[in-house]
Amino acid sequence: MAHVVVLGAGLGGSIMAYELRDQLRKEDTITVVTKDPTYHFVPSNPWIAVGWRDRADVTVDLAPVMKRKKIDFKPVAAQKVHPEENRVELVDGTSVAYDYLVIATGPELAFDEVPGLGPEGHTQSICHIDHALKAHDAFEEFCKNPGPIIVGAAQGASCFGPAYEFLFILETELRRRKIRDKVPMTFVTPEPYVGHLGLDGVGDTKGLLESEMRGKHIKWMTSTRIVKTEAGVMTVEEIAEDGSVKATKDLPFGYAMMLPAFRGIAPVSGIAGLSNPRGFTIVDRHQRNPTFPNVFAVGVCVAIPPMGPTAVPCGVPKTGFMIESMVTATAHNIGALVRGKEPDEVGTWNAICLADFGDGGIAFVAQPQIPPRNVNWSSSGKWVHMAKIGFEKYFIRKLRKGTSEPFYESLALKVMGIDKLKETTKG
Numbered sequence: 001m002a003h004v005v006v007l008g009a010g011l012g013g014s015i016m017a018y019e020l021r022d023q024l025r026k027e028d029t030i031t032v033v034t035k036d037p038t039y040h041f042v043p044s045n046p047w048i049a050v051g052w053r054d055r056a057d058v059t060v061d062l063a064p065v066m067k068r069k070k071i072d073f074k075p076v077a078a079q080k081v082h083p084e085e086n087r088v089e090l091v092d093g094t095s096v097a098y099d100y101l102v103i104a105t106g107p108e109l110a111f112d113e114v115p116g117l118g119p120e121g122h123t124q125s126i127c128h129i130d131h132a133l134k135a136h137d138a139f140e141e142f143c144k145n146p147g148p149i150i151v152g153a154a155q156g157a158s159c160f161g162p163a164y165e166f167l168f169i170l171e172t173e174l175r176r177r178k179i180r181d182k183v184p185m186t187f188v189t190p191e192p193y194v195g196h197l198g199l200d201g202v203g204d205t206k207g208l209l210e211s212e213m214r215g216k217h218i219k220w221m222t223s224t225r226i227v228k229t230e231a232g233v234m235t236v237e238e239i240a241e242d243g244s245v246k247a248t249k250d251l252p253f254g255y256a257m258m259l260p261a262f263r264g265i266a267p268v269s270g271i272a273g274l275s276n277p278r279g280f281t282i283v284d285r286h287q288r289n290p291t292f293p294n295v296f297a298v299g300v301c302v303a304i305p306p307m308g309p310t311a312v313p314c315g316v317p318k319t320g321f322m323i324e325s326m327v328t329a330t331a332h333n334i335g336a337l338v339r340g341k342e343p344d345e346v347g348t349w350n351a352i353c354l355a356d357f358g359d360g361g362i363a364f365v366a367q368p369q370i371p372p373r374n375v376n377w378s379s380s381g382k383w384v385h386m387a388k389i390g391f392e393k394y395f396i397r398k399l400r401k402g403t404s405e406p407f408y409e410s411l412a413l414k415v416m417g418i419d420k421l422k423e424t425t426k427g
Contacts, residue, residue: 001027002338005088005098007078007268009034009062011042012299012323013104018404019327020102021069023335031096033088035077037063041396043320043388045132046166046356049257050139050173055129058392060399069402078105078267083274083292088267100334103281103297107262114154116229117258123229124257126166135257139170146179147254150234152188155225156261158315159300160189160197163259164209165355170257171216172358186251187213187220188236188258190312194220198314199351200307200371202364203378212357212380223311226258239311262315264301276303286343287330296334298326307370321352322369350375356388363387 004024006017009032017032024030041058048054066073074096079089081103087095109127111118119125124135142149151167153160167187174180191197194213195205213220227235227248234253238246263269264279273291275281280303282289287302289295300318307316325347333343351369355362361384367375 001025001029002099003029003031003097004100004102004334005096006030006032006102006104007034007081007088008104008106008299008301009036009039010104010106010299011320012106012301012327013102014039014060014062014399015324015404016102016104016298016327016330017066017071018069018402019331020334021071022404023331025338028338029072031072031074031098032062032066033074033076033078033090033096034062035075037061037073037075039399040129041392042127042129043162044392045126045129046162046169048129048132049124049126049135049166050169051136052169052173055133058129058396060396062399065400065402078265080267081271081274083271083289083295086294099294100337101295102330102334103268103295103301104299105265105268105301107300108265108279110156110261110263113156113261114226114229117154117226117260121229122231122256123234124255125259126162126257127259139255142255143177143179145254146174146182148184148186148252150186150188150251150253150256150258152186152221152224153190153259154261155190156313156315157190157259158198158262159259159317160191161317161319161353161355163187163189163257165357165361166257167218168212168216168357168360171218183254185216185218187218188224188226188234188251189220189222190225190310190314192223192310192312192314194222196222196310196314198307198316199366199369202351202353202366203376205362205364205378208362208378208380212362225312229256229258241311243311261313262300268301278303280304285346286333287326287347288333288343294337296330298330299323302326316370317351319351319353319369322347322349325349354384354388354391356385359385361385361388 039060044058076090079091087097089095116122125131153163195209223239234251240246269279281297287296304316329345329347332345351366360382362380363384364378
């Protein structure tokens with residue numbers, strides 16, 4: 001009998017537990033350890049921040065679902081992973097021993113790396129549902145006395161899609177409230193160009209996103225790092241290709257939302273052979289740690305090198321499609337190990353993104369996520385907004401039911417199929 005511990009219960013951890021239940025033997029046991037017993041659908045956070053969704057719409061109480069699937073559930077935060085002892089120390093002083101560990105913790109949000117950044121500083125965040133609800137309260141106050149808005153990401157960020165989504169969702173909501181004419185908007189990003197996304201673009205994301213910004217009178221600043229944020233003022237530096245400072249500017253704002261850089265959480269950081277200097281977990285092509293072969297990792301906590309040098313550091317995103325492929329490969333590989341076989345499954349690491357813009361949007365598919373690619377596709381239209389709503393409803397229903405079948409691959413085919421259908425029915 002083997003005991004598998006899944007550390008974390010976000011997107012990667014919850015479906016990891018579900019897929020493990022299908023792949024393991026009846027006598028094997030699974031324990032999920034998480035600091036938060038409630039799952040929240042992170043892609044909905046931009047909608048929450050403008051009041052289009054509330055907490056109850058996008059959350060799942062995981063305990064009863066895990067119980068139905070015969071998965072032990074411990075809603076206690078981890079204090080430290082001890083891979084040489086095969087145990088996870090918890091903050092309540094207890095420990096959980098394991099035969100196999102899957103790290104699926106997501107990231108720690110590095111707001112502290114930029115003075116004044118984040119919900120405890122002077123900018124908003126949509127990285128967590130609590131942040132998004134706070135951002136909504138701040139937005140309602142802003143609308144009483146509108147002024148300039150800044151949206152974007154800090155240097156070292158690796159998740160750019162939600163920043164673009166929130167920018168355009170805000171713009172849509174401002175038009176609905178008939179105060180858009182009072183709100184200058186600027187997008188600030190470390191990306192070398194609009195639509196880079198940490199992936200060197202996908203299809204024509206550069207052209208599509210620049211066109212959207214021009215059409216909506218939104219200015220942008222690329223290759224830009226934030227020096228500091230104070231009440232109502234963000235100091236930024238535009239960086240040349242050689243790393244020199246081209247210009248320093250003070251940008252006034254009445255409302256700002258900036259995504260931070262990520263790093264690994266403290267319980268898995270600083271462990272030789274397990275984590276890299278940023279605290280992300282090191283894995284091989286089978287999602288397995290080379291130093292501790294009974295430890296696997298999936299999701300945002302996995303160490304992936306950047307695409308290449310940029311004037312301002314940009315990380316590589318771990319999209320839902322990529323995470324799902326990591327999860328499926330890991331479940332198969334642990335299933336093989338408990339039966340005395342060697343891991344042989346490799347995640348495809350593809351990317352699909354539905355970026356909602358409030359009343360339209362952009363979709364892209366990258367197979368694989370890191371170029372060169374076999375599929376490098378992007379498209380835009382109002383259908384993306386409707387597809388994102390459908391995706392939200394499907395995924396939350398899937399988690400509430402404890403369904404484990406992969407979803408993103410079929411979604412990718414459907415998205416591209418919708419576009420082909422549009423092309424063939426023109427005229």
